[in-house]
Structures are given as structure tokens and as C-alpha cells.
Amino acid sequence: MPTFLSAVLDTSCFVPAEHRDLVPRHHLLDALHQHRHTNIRALLAPIGSGKTTLLQQYYSRNPSNCAWLSLAEEDTSANGFFHHLVSAVQRVIPDFNGPVLCHEFGDEEQEPHVFLDLFLQALTRLDHPITIIVDDLQLISGLPWYQRFIELMLNASNVHWMVAASTYSALFKDIQVDADCYLITQDQLYFNAKEQRVFLSKNAAHQAFNQIISQVTHGWPAGVKLAQLCLTKATASGVDLNLPTRALFDHLVDTLIDYYDELTTGFLTQTAFLHRFNTALCQSYVRAPELPRSLDTVLSSLFLLQVTPEHPLCYQYNPLIKQRLLHRFQMLPHTERERLVSGACTWLTENGFNNDGMITAAHHPHPAIQDEYYRKNLVHWLRSGNLAALNQNQTSHSKPSLKTLPQAKLAWCWLMNMSGRLLQSDAILQELLQDKPIAQVLQQPQNGAEANCAVAYGAIRSQQCRLDDDLVENLKQLTKHNAVYTSLRATLNSLLADIELQRLHSQEAEAYIAGACAISDELGYEYNFCMARQIAIRLHFFNNDPAHALAEAQQVLSRHWRYPNAVGVSLLRVTLAHLLYRADTRGAGYELGLAQCNINLTWMPADTQFMVYQMIIREIIRQGDTALAKSLLAFLHGIACSNGTERFNAQLHLEHFRLAVMVNDGRMSEELATHSNLLERVNLCLREDCHYDWISRFSWLTCGIYYHRNKHDLDRAQELNQQLLYLTVQNGFPVHFLTLSVMGIWLEFSAGNHTAAYIKLNELLHKTSPDELQSGLFDDIPGCDTLINRALAEQRIELQAHRSALIKLGFGEGGEQP
Structure with missing residues (x-):
């Protein structure tokens, strides 16, 4: 599909029903x-x-x-x-x-x-x-x-x-x-005999020609239309009617083209190689003093051009005549073809139509130039974040030989990596490395390609939760290696920032974020700049400063972007949507997040994809459509199993267990626990040497709490909650402390100890600012609304400011439950 769409459908070139050169239909x-x-x-x-x-x-x-x-x-x-x-x-x-x-x-x-x-x-x-x-x-x-x-x-x-x-x-x-x-x-x-006569009736002097056309075309509209054009604009005297059908068609096309004046014929020849075009593109390189008139002449034929109204490059040559035009283009001198293709590719690149430029470059007479243009576009798509265009190019069937280039495989590896398709990315990486040990590449890459492989390997292992101290240290040393060129160093800084974020090293993460932003901003590397800024926003959020995170998301999105519709800016919009949804602007956050699904969601990092999926799942459940929520969860489990992203898998299971608690479905909990080996994962997460990152660890342990809650083993659920609370104080993100504190109170309430739950709730609220009470906090704990509504109804919440904050969120008698 076209990568760039016009906001408004331009149908000005559509054929009206009453056109005088058409048979009425x-x-x-x-x-x-x-x-x-x-x-x-x-x-x-x-x-x-x-x-x-x-x-x-x-x-x-x-x-x-x-x-x-x-x-x-x-x-x-x-x-x-x-x-x-x-x-x-x-x-x-x-x-x-x-x-x-x-x-x-x-x-x-x-x-x-x-x-x-x-x-x-x-x-x-x-x-x-x-x-x-x-x-x-x-x-x-x-x-x-x-x-x-x-x-x-x-x-x-x-x-x-x-x-x-x-x-x-x-x-x-x-x-x-x-x-x-x-x-x-x-x-x-197909035209019947009467319609054919209408088409050819103005040419009564050529009855023999008309008869042959009728016999050959059998009413095929394109053939009849071509014959009509030839008879109205040229003559039939030079047409060899004894040619085979296909040869006769080509002969008629050549006859029609030769009829046009020299300027129009030159226009057709000089634009024949274009995949699609518009007037501005043609004016940039075609040598024709009356180009608009030539274009109008071609359009008026209602045969030579096709219209794609939703694309700014709205014209394409009719595939039936394309080869004849290309034949004329190939007859041009070598230097002229080089000038034409280079001029068109330059305009297409400058105006952002890189995929069309790729198809156009295939007509350049020098294969080396084709390769160079291809490599430059691969770099452009990755740096700008136009990953949908990169995918379109890689999956299309044009110039398959170019896709075997090492640079093409490396770009494809990064595309799979950046969008969470880790199994595919890992397979391509192994192909690129061949038999060379990855440890050797990490410690001493010989060139930029090997340095890319080293950084890509680190990104894969980070998302798979398979990092160790030696690998992290190797990645840090790579920041000083001369094989790591400047833009790759920006990518590596973002990767290390995310790793340090997951390891709860805030100061180290901030330093790498600053390095990534500085390099990316200088190079115009928008995708990586957005990645680094997103990590900064998440750092504020995990440090329990959602107001700062929200302000930074809004501030960075107000910046002027060269590629506002690329993946980088979209992932910042998703982050903003996630923060809005967890605050008291749930509707605005949900609509913003949903809008990103139709743009770039599938090419975003797995963590960012999950932000959107979590919003959709929770909103669907909030609207009462649990069947749709189960269908969506099943869809997402298919993605998680095929990609090998451990953090995505853990968070997805948490949403599934959350739903099981909300619908009080013990059988669902048991099936989920069996399928995911939950108890083994819980035991692993409780060990000091657990290799999972904190988000995965937190998610699996919370799954364990919900599982035991649904089994009515509230003592074990409370025990797990206390263990997780201890781990959070020791190693976890501050943002989770309040959630786990409320969860302990919710478990107390679920056990029937309402008075004790109210006492603990007030003790917690005395230590908590009303501003910290947000929808997302209570969304994280299924069924918590019952506790809060009952406490408000029974006047058991002591502080007026907190009562007002909870009522504002929709709690209380007659209030909408989050």
C-alpha cells in the first residue's frame, strides 16, 4: 500500500459517467x-x-x-x-x-x-x-x-x-x-455489437478496420478503446491487420503514441520508467517546455493513465501499455537514461517517497548506483523510523537480488529486533555471523557490520531477559570501540539506558539517555531520539513521579518533527496515552492509544505495544465485554509465543489472570497456571539469582497472587504479596510500592476482615497524597472497586481530601467504577 496517503481523496481525475468519449453504461x-x-x-x-x-x-x-x-x-x-x-x-x-x-x-x-x-x-x-x-x-x-x-x-x-x-x-x-x-x-x-458500433461509428470510412477489431477483441473494452483512439487521432492506413492479437495490440499502442506531437511523445518516453508520479515530479526533471499540456493530453485519452486518488503521486501508466513505453525509454542514449532516473530519484527522496524511489532506481543503467541508492534508503528508513516502508520494501517482489545484500539482511534483522520479533531477528543474526562466535564479535568487532551484530545481539538478549553482567559490560565497552560508528553509538546508548532502567540504576540510565539524545539530535536520528526520550519518561513513571512523566511526554511531543507519522513519534504518543489512561483522563488516553493501532503499532518495541494492548483489554473489560477481552488475549498470546519476548509474555499473563479474578473463574486460573508453569516461575522469581528483569519478575509474582486468590488460598496470596512487597523495597520500582500496599488491603478485605482492611486503608492514605490516587492504581487490582465503594458508602475513609479524590475518580454510591 502507499506509505504516504493524502488526507483528502483527490478524485478530480475520475472518469465521470457522462464523458463524451465513453460508451454510455x-x-x-x-x-x-x-x-x-x-x-x-x-x-x-x-x-x-x-x-x-x-x-x-x-x-x-x-x-x-x-x-x-x-x-x-x-x-x-x-x-x-x-x-x-x-x-x-x-x-x-x-x-x-x-x-x-x-x-x-x-x-x-x-x-x-x-x-x-x-x-x-x-x-x-x-x-x-x-x-x-x-x-x-x-x-x-x-x-x-x-x-x-x-x-x-x-x-x-x-x-x-x-x-x-x-x-x-x-x-x-x-x-x-x-x-x-x-x-x-x-x-x-465486454461491449456488445451495438456498443462497439457506437465506439467506432465516427470512423465509417474504415469499415474493414472496424470489422477486424470487432473480431479480434470480442468486445474487450481496452482493445476497442485503443482502436477508437487510433481512428480518431491517427489513421488506419498504416495498421497491419494481419498481425497476431497481442502483436496487433502493441502495434496499435505504438501507432497511438507516434500520433501525438513530439512534446507529448517525449513526455511519455521520459516518464515511462516511473512507478507512479504527479505533475511536480515530472516538472523536476522532464525536459518539456509545455509539460502541463502534454500531461493533459495523456490524461484526456482515458486510456494511457490510471489514477490512484489516495496517493500524492496519483498517476500510473496503464499496465497494458507500460512495456511499450519502457521499450522506448530503453532506446534512449545511456547518459540520458542516467540523467532521467537520477533526477526522478533525487526528487522522490527529497520529498519522502523512498519506496517509489527504490522501484524507480531499478531502471538506472548502472547496477552499482542501484545498490548504493538501496543502501542509503535502508539507513534512511531505520533512522527516520519509517519502518512500515522498510517492511513494504522487504516483502515486495521488486529487485529480489538487492535483498540478499548483507546491508539488507542487517536492516531486516534490526526491523525484526526493534518491533519485538526476536526469534526472527535472532535467526537472521546467526545467518549474518555464520560460524563466528558472538563472544568474539562482542569483544572485538572488526567492522561496522560486526559492531551492528553485537549491538543487535544485546538488544535481543535484553528483551528475552537473558542478560548477564559480562554481556552488559561488553556492551558498555563497545561505546568506546572505533568500529561503533556515531549513529550506532546512539542506538547503543539507548539500549544501555533501557538496560540500566530495568536494573533500577537511575543515574546510569540518565547518563546514557543524555548521550543518546545528544548524538541523535545532532544527526537528525529521530527514531532513536524518541526511543531515548521515552526511556526518560518511563524512568520518571517508575520512580513514582507520574506528573513529571506526563509533563515530559507532552513537552517532547510539542517539538517540531521532520517525520511526525513515523514510528518514533508514534511510540511517544502511545506513552502519553498510557499516562493519560492511568490518570483521570481515561477517555482521552484510550482514544489516543487506539488511534496509534492503525498507524505504527506493529513496528513499535514490544513494551510499547503492550502499553496499547493493556489499555484496550482493560477498557473492553470495563465496558463489560469479557468475551471480546478473551479473544484479544488469545490473539496476543499467539504473538507472545511466536516472538520470544519474555517481558511481553509475563505482562500478558498478568492481564489474563486479572480477568480470571474479575469474572471469578477458577478454571481459567488453573488452565493459565498449568500452561505457563506458573508455580515454577513464581519460585524462580523469589530466588535472589533470578535472571528475569524487574517487570517480568513483578508480573509473574502478581500472577501468583491472583492465582491463589482465585483458589481462595488467601493466606498464600497474602504471603506472596508480602514477599513481593519486600522485594520491591529492596530491588523494585517505587511506583509499585503503593499498588502492592493496596493489594494487601484488598486481600484482607477479600478474606472478610473488613474492619482490619479499613484501618489499614486509612493508615496508608495518611501516608499518601491525594494526587497519588489515580485510576491506574485501582485498575491494577481487580475487584478493588468493591473495597473502595464500600469504604466510602460506610463513611470509613477519614480524610476529606482523599474522599474527594476517590469520588472524583468515579468511586462511591452511584459513581462509575473504574
Whole structure:
């Protein structure tokens, strides 16, 4: 899918239904309108049958209630497709906020995890149905995730689909479709004899030509349209009617191009290699004094160009004539082709269309230049945080030879690493290292590539909770190694800052954060700058200073960003959303977090992804939809098992045990405990030599508390809570101390010791500022609302300021429970 989308759909180049150069097809448009309440309306015919033109004409009649989505051959990413599907809906309904959660893997043959429920649920809340138009579905029908889109079409309410594909089997595969469908097939789209006569009637002097065209095309609209263009703009006298069908078509294309004036023909030749383009791109390098007129001439043919209205580079050449144009381009002198491709790539790069630049660079006459441009783009995507574009390029089928370059494999390794796909990242890393021991690379990297492998290895082991003191020391020594170039040193500083944060070394973490920010800011390395600032925000939060964390998140987001839609800025927005949700602005935080799901969530670090998932799970439970919460948890468990991210896995199990307590489901707790080897993990977390980081350790021990609470073994639950409280005082984050103190009181209350619980609650509140009482604190403890509501109702909370703070959060008689 296009990496850059226009905020507004530009349909100014769509073909209107009443265009004078088209055969009237009112009967088909009327039929589509009559079946507008049908679930699926499908146009099924080969390329060149007029499907896109008919969809454009329908859209032109109904622009206010139609979402438009175009597809191209490089659109292989499930995440990209569903992101742009949601964006298409948002152009019609701006406040629509129903993401499709999608998790892809390094292997494009592996079916991604796709969660449609939030999108489907948002559709049910629409005030009125909408029509979603998707063109050229056959381009994605062979991909492993396509069946999920069919599932979406068949199950979405409040949506009427209008789609185009080459055949019925390409559209529905082997699925038996019982849905309400209306099909327009080749028989209806191909021109009948009368329509052909209308097309060719102005050329009565060429009856023999007309007859041959009718016989050869059998009413194929593209062939008939091409013949009509040739007869109205050129002559039939130079056409060899005895050529085979394909050769005759190519001959007619050449005849048409040769007819145009020299400026227009030159424009066609000089732009033939472009993947897609707009007027500004052409003006940057094409030598044509009347370029706008040439472009208007090409557009007016209604044949040579196709329009992608949601992309700023909105024009593409008709694939039926692309090869003939490229043949003319290849006939240009070597130096001229070099000038044209270099000029186009320069403009595309300067304006941020790097993926299009990659496809365009493949036409440069020097393979070495192609390789160099590719490597520069890999660096750009990683530094800017445009990881979706990097994924799109790596999973597309263009120039596969470039993807075997070591730099390409290293970029792919980092992409998998940075987005929590640790098993895939580790496999690529081993391939890059071959037989060289990682210990040798860590201690003495020979070049920048080995230094990259060393830092990537440290990042993998950190997320897997498999760090030891020797590895951390090796990583620290690498900051001084001359093989670690400046931008990699910035990345290494961020990694060490996160490691020191997890090891509860605040001062050391702050020093590495400062180093990472300084280097990244100087280099314009926005992604890493955002990573470092996020670590700083988390440090304030874990040190029990949420106000400072919130202020810093808001301050850094107010900065001017060169890449505001890249992953770096998105992960800062997620962090802000998480802080807002835990404070008293739950609604604003949830909406902000949900919005990031449709942008860059799948390419964020696993910890950041979990911030969003936790908000969604808790909000769904708060709304009473436990079935949806269980489905989402199952989806996330699939991700956790496939990625090998221990911290993500631990926190996810904590949310699952939390739900089991809230619905009082002992069987769910038992199944979770068995599946996760919970008791073994709890015993490991209680040991002094536990290798887990603090977040994982805290999460598993809290799971143990909830498990024993659900088994009604409240003594063991309270014992575990006291042990965890002791560990927190000794080794943990200050932010967890208050949570565990309230949890102990909640366990006391659950055991029926209400008076003792109230006494301990007041003792705790006397030591706690009212500002520290936030929604997130009570969200962390399932069922705690019963304790607080009862204490307020029975007037058992002594301090007025704390009573007011709790009532403000929604507690108390008639108050909304968090």
C-alpha cells in the first residue's frame, strides 16, 4: 500500500459517467445502484474490461458515502492493507476509530495474526451504512492473509462492499460464499455489437478496420478503446491487420503514441520508467517546455493513465501499455537514461517517497548506483523510523537480488529486533555471523557490520531477559570501540539506558539517555531520539513521579518533527496515552492509544505495544465485554509465543489472570497456571539469582497472587504479596510500592476482615497524597472497586481530601467504577 496517503481523496481525475468519449453504461450503473443494499457487489473480468472506469463512475455519483481503496502489485503487507482500509473509512467518517490489529512475521509465507473484532465493532456503531470500494483485489488474493479479508467482507455490518477482481475464484478462493452477492461479469462488461458500433461509428470510412477489431477483441473494452483512439487521432492506413492479437495490440499502442506531437511523445518516453508520479515530479526533471499540456493530453485519452486518488503521486501508466513505453525509454542514449532516473530519484527522496524511489532506481543503467541508492534508503528508513516502508520494501517482489545484500539482511534483522520479533531477528543474526562466535564479535568487532551484530545481539538478549553482567559490560565497552560508528553509538546508548532502567540504576540510565539524545539530535536520528526520550519518561513513571512523566511526554511531543507519522513519534504518543489512561483522563488516553493501532503499532518495541494492548483489554473489560477481552488475549498470546519476548509474555499473563479474578473463574486460573508453569516461575522469581528483569519478575509474582486468590488460598496470596512487597523495597520500582500496599488491603478485605482492611486503608492514605490516587492504581487490582465503594458508602475513609479524590475518580454510591 502507499506509505504516504493524502488526507483528502483527490478524485478530480475520475472518469465521470457522462464523458463524451465513453460508451454510455447507464444500465450497469443503474444495476449497481439498485443492488446498493447487497452485501457484496463484484465486478469480475480480465484486465482492460473497464472495471476501474465503472467503479470511478459509480463513485462520482455517490462520493459522500463511499470509501475508496486502490491496490498495486507491491501491496503484499497485511498490516499495510488493513491500515489503509481503515484510513479509507476515516476519509468518509473522520472520527472512526476501529483499528485492525495485525502482526506480521519475517517470513512472508507465514500467515500473520489478524484481529478484526475492534474494526467490526466500530462498524456496528456507525449511524448509517457506507460503501467500501476496493479495486484490483486479484493482486492480493494469493497472499496467505487474504482469507481474513474475505472473512471481514462476509461479517462486517453497516458496510456494502463493491470490489473488482479478475475472476470469481480470485475473489473468493475456495470458500463457499452464502452471502448476498451481486455479480457483474465479463459478459456484461465486454461491449456488445451495438456498443462497439457506437465506439467506432465516427470512423465509417474504415469499415474493414472496424470489422477486424470487432473480431479480434470480442468486445474487450481496452482493445476497442485503443482502436477508437487510433481512428480518431491517427489513421488506419498504416495498421497491419494481419498481425497476431497481442502483436496487433502493441502495434496499435505504438501507432497511438507516434500520433501525438513530439512534446507529448517525449513526455511519455521520459516518464515511462516511473512507478507512479504527479505533475511536480515530472516538472523536476522532464525536459518539456509545455509539460502541463502534454500531461493533459495523456490524461484526456482515458486510456494511457490510471489514477490512484489516495496517493500524492496519483498517476500510473496503464499496465497494458507500460512495456511499450519502457521499450522506448530503453532506446534512449545511456547518459540520458542516467540523467532521467537520477533526477526522478533525487526528487522522490527529497520529498519522502523512498519506496517509489527504490522501484524507480531499478531502471538506472548502472547496477552499482542501484545498490548504493538501496543502501542509503535502508539507513534512511531505520533512522527516520519509517519502518512500515522498510517492511513494504522487504516483502515486495521488486529487485529480489538487492535483498540478499548483507546491508539488507542487517536492516531486516534490526526491523525484526526493534518491533519485538526476536526469534526472527535472532535467526537472521546467526545467518549474518555464520560460524563466528558472538563472544568474539562482542569483544572485538572488526567492522561496522560486526559492531551492528553485537549491538543487535544485546538488544535481543535484553528483551528475552537473558542478560548477564559480562554481556552488559561488553556492551558498555563497545561505546568506546572505533568500529561503533556515531549513529550506532546512539542506538547503543539507548539500549544501555533501557538496560540500566530495568536494573533500577537511575543515574546510569540518565547518563546514557543524555548521550543518546545528544548524538541523535545532532544527526537528525529521530527514531532513536524518541526511543531515548521515552526511556526518560518511563524512568520518571517508575520512580513514582507520574506528573513529571506526563509533563515530559507532552513537552517532547510539542517539538517540531521532520517525520511526525513515523514510528518514533508514534511510540511517544502511545506513552502519553498510557499516562493519560492511568490518570483521570481515561477517555482521552484510550482514544489516543487506539488511534496509534492503525498507524505504527506493529513496528513499535514490544513494551510499547503492550502499553496499547493493556489499555484496550482493560477498557473492553470495563465496558463489560469479557468475551471480546478473551479473544484479544488469545490473539496476543499467539504473538507472545511466536516472538520470544519474555517481558511481553509475563505482562500478558498478568492481564489474563486479572480477568480470571474479575469474572471469578477458577478454571481459567488453573488452565493459565498449568500452561505457563506458573508455580515454577513464581519460585524462580523469589530466588535472589533470578535472571528475569524487574517487570517480568513483578508480573509473574502478581500472577501468583491472583492465582491463589482465585483458589481462595488467601493466606498464600497474602504471603506472596508480602514477599513481593519486600522485594520491591529492596530491588523494585517505587511506583509499585503503593499498588502492592493496596493489594494487601484488598486481600484482607477479600478474606472478610473488613474492619482490619479499613484501618489499614486509612493508615496508608495518611501516608499518601491525594494526587497519588489515580485510576491506574485501582485498575491494577481487580475487584478493588468493591473495597473502595464500600469504604466510602460506610463513611470509613477519614480524610476529606482523599474522599474527594476517590469520588472524583468515579468511586462511591452511584459513581462509575473504574
